[in-house]
Amino acid sequence: MKIGAFEISEIITSEFGLDGGAMFGVVPKTLWSRQVGVDDQNRIDMVTRTLLLESADRKILVDTGNGDKWAEKYKSIYRIDWSRFSLVDGLAKKGISPSDITDVICTHLHFDHVGGNTRMENDKLVPVFPSATYWVQAANWELANSPTEKDQASYLSENWGVLAENGMVKILENEREFLDGIRFEIVNGHTTGQQLPIVSDGTTTLMYGGDLFPMKPHIPVPWVMAYDIEPMTTIAEKKRVLPKMVEEDWILFFEHDPNTAACKVVKTDKGYFGGDAVELDEGTR
Numbered sequence: 001m002k003i004g005a006f007e008i009s010e011i012i013t014s015e016f017g018l019d020g021g022a023m024f025g026v027v028p029k030t031l032w033s034r035q036v037g038v039d040d041q042n043r044i045d046m047v048t049r050t051l052l053l054e055s056a057d058r059k060i061l062v063d064t065g066n067g068d069k070w071a072e073k074y075k076s077i078y079r080i081d082w083s084r085f086s087l088v089d090g091l092a093k094k095g096i097s098p099s100d101i102t103d104v105i106c107t108h109l110h111f112d113h114v115g116g117n118t119r120m121e122n123d124k125l126v127p128v129f130p131s132a133t134y135w136v137q138a139a140n141w142e143l144a145n146s147p148t149e150k151d152q153a154s155y156l157s158e159n160w161g162v163l164a165e166n167g168m169v170k171i172l173e174n175e176r177e178f179l180d181g182i183r184f185e186i187v188n189g190h191t192t193g194q195q196l197p198i199v200s201d202g203t204t205t206l207m208y209g210g211d212l213f214p215m216k217p218h219i220p221v222p223w224v225m226a227y228d229i230e231p232m233t234t235i236a237e238k239k240r241v242l243p244k245m246v247e248e249d250w251i252l253f254f255e256h257d258p259n260t261a262a263c264k265v266v267k268t269d270k271g272y273f274g275g276d277a278v279e280l281d282e283g284t285r
């Protein structure tokens, strides 16, 4: 799919599983278990999915997934599996090498979004994308580097420390305009300073759902994750963007939904829900 100057495609970079109760907050399992696959330890089937934006002079990634630096203990807690997918392999299938990537937009620095930023090479952390600038919002950068008790398990500096040492991180001070055709929706309910890219040419608009809309079942306003630091803020943020999505027929991209890469949003008298799936590209799944 093309939007303005950008060719849009998706790359699944890993499979994993997080606790279904944590993923759906106050929603009872009797409801969410009808919509997602769940294992005997209550983990639901999830993926990490990167958005690739290619123009004449940029190759931009939005988030990089779980990466492959995991110790066996955590790999098994989060059921992280990169045997079928990886970001570097997904790029190779498109004829792109890691050094071709010009920019990595980090929506926020939680491990399942930036784990693929760095890798181990001879016991040393190195950037996966050596020519890239990694973009992050200042508010998220500050929180990630001094997390609270609630979110310290999700912010692991191995995913960005070496990038900062090499001068590859650009901190954005609440800027919403990124490039011609790409702007950010900045949201603070899930974590502070999450930036969600919106790609638009004025006719077609795609929003990266990040952890505001991680999966298709998270479209209804009250379906909010227990991970969120300010759930009422998330609710207000969903209510702010959902009417625009329906009115302007946006495409919503899902980072974590194993079955749906993107869909339209519909409003009924019962609220907002996922509509028709949108096929972004062929041959990547």
Ligand SMILES: [Zn+2]
Binding pocket: 108, 110, 190, 191, 211
């Ligand atoms: Zn997150």
